Amino acid sequence: MAMSREQIMSTAIQHLNENPLASMAQLAEAAGISRATLHRQFSSREELMLALGRRAHEQWEQVQERSGVVDATASGDPEVIGKALDAMLAGLIEVADAYGFGLTDYAMLVNPELKRRSDELEEREIAFYAAAQQAGVLRADLPARWISNTVYGLLVAVRESLRRGDVARRDVPRLLLTTYLHGAARREES
Amino acid sequence: MAMSREQIMSTAIQHLNENPLASMAQLAEAAGISRATLHRQFSSREELMLALGRRAHEQWEQVQERSGVVDATASGDPEVIGKALDAMLAGLIEVADAYGFGLTDYAMLVNPELKRRSDELEEREIAFYAAAQQAGVLRADLPARWISNTVYGLLVAVRESLRRGDVARRDVPRLLLTTYLHGAARREES
DNA sequence: ACCGTATGAGACATTCATGTCTCATACGGT
DNA sequence: ACCGTATGAGACATGAATGTCTCATACGGT
16 A cells, blocks of 8 residues: 555645645545545545544544543642643644644534534533633633634634744744733733 | 625625535525526626625725724824724624625635735734734734734634524624633733 | 516536546565 | 555546526516
8 A cells, every 4th residue: 555544634634724625636646646546545525524524523632631621620720720721722723733624614514423523522622611710710701602712713813824824833832822811912010 | 676786695695604615506596586697697606706705805994994994003092093903803793794604715715806805904904903012002922913813713703603602792892802802811910 | 558678497518526437557475 | 476456547427516598477667
């Protein structure tokens, strides 16, 4: 096998990030294989997209796990929650950058299985944000779901910033963190 | 004429906001007209999309004008800039809500004419943000382009919040403003 | 009532992506 | 060197969306 399933998925994602409307023929070409071989690995476009979506969700889930979101939610400890929040956002940047097109791809968002999985992961995050509010880490006067959507939107902003070359990759975590937590306004006090 | 060009465009946008992949046949049906009539008004799908994109950009431009962004940029007065910022964000919410799908529609973002126009409008906003930083309204330690992309991302968040019914429409301006300016973290001082 | 115009229904050709299949060949392991 | 397997090239059928065209009809103004 010249190209493993994994390798094909990698090149497909890269190419889809540049052109979300890429055809199977273009994705095959991007992977350096023929249409026939691509179809031997993924029997349909939908299957390929589903595989990409699953991998993205796995990584999203791993970010939640590695940053200890669930434990932090249960702990209620501001210190623990704060650290988990930082770690989660840093991890989400990686995933959003790697799977950028999936953030706003309609076919992806509409797939029943993927929708179910993202709903689950989102609910965990929302519970986490609510705990963060309870613990005094996040403002309590914002709906937790709004906070969740805000993070989503900022990840879209990250994707665009990187795609357009507006900010350096190494600056992104700091920019996202500080903007998300403290806003864009100049602090009166300080 | 049962349906004016404007009316067709309105129903088309509504329908595209629900299903960005809607076909011309579906858009015609949504407008209550036949495919033939739709094609008499817009000779191709591309022409329809271009018309929608133009209208969205016109409204975006009007928001900039009505909120006095350019004058505020030139003035350098923190007071004036602050008011213009509030007004602009409130206006952008309306546009983003109305033309939601266009925020992330690839075909729309890729059209040369529309890309040119949005680049122009963005540059004005970036200049405005830079002036806001100069005037001490916005933090000076963030790249103006990052701030601009942040606003874009938050508008996507607004669209999603409204589409999913996570927040009440009347709460959106306040939520966006306060999140954007002050962030999601609980303020230490107060 | 009449006439010009806009409309709807539908047929039609075209294009494009998709998925299937065949066959020759190149490659890898034994 | 041989054989089994994976691959590439390409033909093929299919389906969907698009854009064009025709023709009958309904509507509106005079």
